[in-house]
Amino acid sequence: MDSCVTAAIAQQNYRLALLHASYGQRTERRERKSFEDIADFYGVHERLVVRFDIFGQIGGSALTDPGIAVPESGNSLAPHAEIPVTYVPFRNAHFLSAAVSWAETIGASAIFIGAVAEDSSGYPDCRPEYYQAFAEVIREGTRPETRIEIATPVIAMRKSEIVRRGAELGAPLGRTWSCYQFDDAACGTCDSCRLRLRAFDEAGLHDAIAYRVPVAR
Amino acid sequence: MDSCVTAAIAQQNYRLALLHASYGQRTERRERKSFEDIADFYGVHERLVVRFDIFGQIGGSALTDPGIAVPESGNSLAPHAEIPVTYVPFRNAHFLSAAVSWAETIGASAIFIGAVAEDSSGYPDCRPEYYQAFAEVIREGTRPETRIEIATPVIAMRKSEIVRRGAELGAPLGRTWSCYQFDDAACGTCDSCRLRLRAFDEAGLHDAIAYRVPVAR
Numbered sequence: 001m002d003s004c005v006t007a008a009i010a011q012q013n014y015r016l017a018l019l020h021a022s023y024g025q026r027t028e029r030r031e032r033k034s035f036e037d038i039a040d041f042y043g044v045h046e047r048l049v050v051r052f053d054i055f056g057q058i059g060g061s062a063l064t065d066p067g068i069a070v071p072e073s074g075n076s077l078a079p080h081a082e083i084p085v086t087y088v089p090f091r092n093a094h095f096l097s098a099a100v101s102w103a104e105t106i107g108a109s110a111i112f113i114g115a116v117a118e119d120s121s122g123y124p125d126c127r128p129e130y131y132q133a134f135a136e137v138i139r140e141g142t143r144p145e146t147r148i149e150i151a152t153p154v155i156a157m158r159k160s161e162i163v164r165r166g167a168e169l170g171a172p173l174g175r176t177w178s179c180y181q182f183d184d185a186a187c188g189t190c191d192s193c194r195l196r197l198r199a200f201d202e203a204g205l206h207d208a209i210a211y212r213v214p215v216a217r
Numbered sequence: 218m219d220s221c222v223t224a225a226i227a228q229q230n231y232r233l234a235l236l237h238a239s240y241g242q243r244t245e246r247r248e249r250k251s252f253e254d255i256a257d258f259y260g261v262h263e264r265l266v267v268r269f270d271i272f273g274q275i276g277g278s279a280l281t282d283p284g285i286a287v288p289e290s291g292n293s294l295a296p297h298a299e300i301p302v303t304y305v306p307f308r309n310a311h312f313l314s315a316a317v318s319w320a321e322t323i324g325a326s327a328i329f330i331g332a333v334a335e336d337s338s339g340y341p342d343c344r345p346e347y348y349q350a351f352a353e354v355i356r357e358g359t360r361p362e363t364r365i366e367i368a369t370p371v372i373a374m375r376k377s378e379i380v381r382r383g384a385e386l387g388a389p390l391g392r393t394w395s396c397y398q399f400d401d402a403a404c405g406t407c408d409s410c411r412l413r414l415r416a417f418d419e420a421g422l423h424d425a426i427a428y429r430v431p432v433a434r
Binding site (some may be wrong): 050051053054055057058059065074084087088089090091092093094096097098100101102104105106124127129130133134137138139140141142144159162198 | 264267268270271272274275276277300304305306307308309310311313314316317318320321322323341342344347350351353354355356357358359360363407
C-alpha cells in the first residue's frame with residue numbers, strides 16, 4: 001500500500017520504472033501479483049523483479065524464517081520500544097542497492113521508496129536518518145556524473161493519511177497487499193493488517209481486499 | 218588476492234565467517250573455487266555463498282554483460298581519469314548489505330572487505346569515503362544494540378604491498394584468482410591480471426597461478 005501510493009505520487013512528475021523484491025517473504029507470490037497489477041494499472045513497461053535469496057539462507061526474521069511465528073497481537077499499534085521479530089536484518093539496503101544499480105544503468109534520476117517512519121512497525125531502516133545516510137553512499141559509490149536522489153514521500157505520513165492520499169490520487173489500493181502471513185485472504189490480525197485496517201478506518205474509507213475473518217471496517 | 222590477504226589480516230584477531238558473492242561475473246565458477254579453497258585453508262566452517270542475479274539482469278558492465286568486452290590494453294595502470302567499463306554499478310553495496318544482514322543475524326562484530334583505492338582500477342565504491350558513508354548506514358539501519366564496524370585493511374596499500382603482506386602472513390595467494398576473463402588459466406592481459414602481475418613483479422615474488430600466455434615474472 002505504501003509503495004503503491006508512493007508510485008502514485010512519483011508518476012505525477014516522473015516516468016516510472018518499477019522494481020519488485022522477492023526475498024522469500026511468506027506472501028512473496030501475492031506481493032508479486034500486486035506488483036504486476038499495479039504496474040499494469042499505471043501502464044509501466046520497465047519492470048524489474050529481483051530475487052534476494054540471502055534472507056531465506058540466513059533466517060532471523062518472522063517474515064522469512066518458517067521457524068519464527070508472525071505475531072498476531074503484539075503492541076505494534078502502541079509506540080514501539082523495541083524492534084519487532086518481523087524486522088528483516090538490513091533488508092532495505094538490499095532493495096536500495098538494487099534500485100541504485102538499475103537506476104545508474106538506465107539513467108534514472110530518482111529512487112522512490114514507500115518507507116513509513118513513525119506510524120508503522122518501528123524498523124530502523126524506515127527512518128529519515130537512514131535514507132539521508134544512504135543518499136551519501138549513493139553520492140560516494142556511483143560514477144561522478146551519476147545523480148540519483150532518494151525520495152520518501154510518505155515517510156512522515158500517518159497510515160490513514162497515506163490511504164487518503166492514495167484515494168485522492170486514484171491509486172489502485174485494492175490491488176495492494178499488506179498481510180505478512182497469508183496470500184489468499186489477509187489474516188486481519190498481524191501487525192501489518194492491523195495497521196492497514198486502522199488506517200482505512202481512520203480515513204473513513206472501505207478496504208476492498210479480502211480478509212479471512214470478519215473485520216471491523 | 219585482496220580478499221585473501223584481508224582474510225589473513227582479519228584472522229589474526231577475529232574468528233572468520235566467509236561470504237562469497239556469485240554475481241554472474243565471467244569467472245564466477247573459478248572465484249567460487251578459490252573461495253572454498255581459501256576457506257578450507259583457514260579451516261572456516263561458517264561460509265555463505267550469495268547469488269546476486271540482478272547484475273546479469275541489468276547488464277551495463279564488462280564483467281557481467283557478454284555484450285561488453287573486457288579491455289586488454291587500457292590505461293588502468295596509469296592514474297585513471299574515468300571509470301572503467303569493468304565497473305559493476307554500485308556492486309559493493311550489494312556485497313556489504315549481504316555482509317551486514319548476515320553479521321547482524323550471527324552476531325559478528327566486524328565486516329572486512331578487500332577494497333583497494335589508489336593502486337587499482339578506479340572504482341568509486343573502493344574509496345575510503347565510500348566505506349565511511351556506508352558505516353553510517355549500518356549505524357542507522359540496524360538494531361540499536363547492533364555494533365558492526367567496516368574494516369578495509371588493504372585499502373591504502375599498493376598492490377605490491379598486498380602481495381608482500383600476504384606472503385609474510387602465509388596467505389594462500391596461489392589459491393586466489395584475479396583474471397576478469399577466463400577461469401582455466403588467467404589471460405595475463407586484462408586490467409586485473411596486469412595489476413596482479415606488476416604487483417608480484419614489484420614484490421619480487423613468484424605468482425604460482427597458471428597463465429594462458431608466457432608472462433614476465
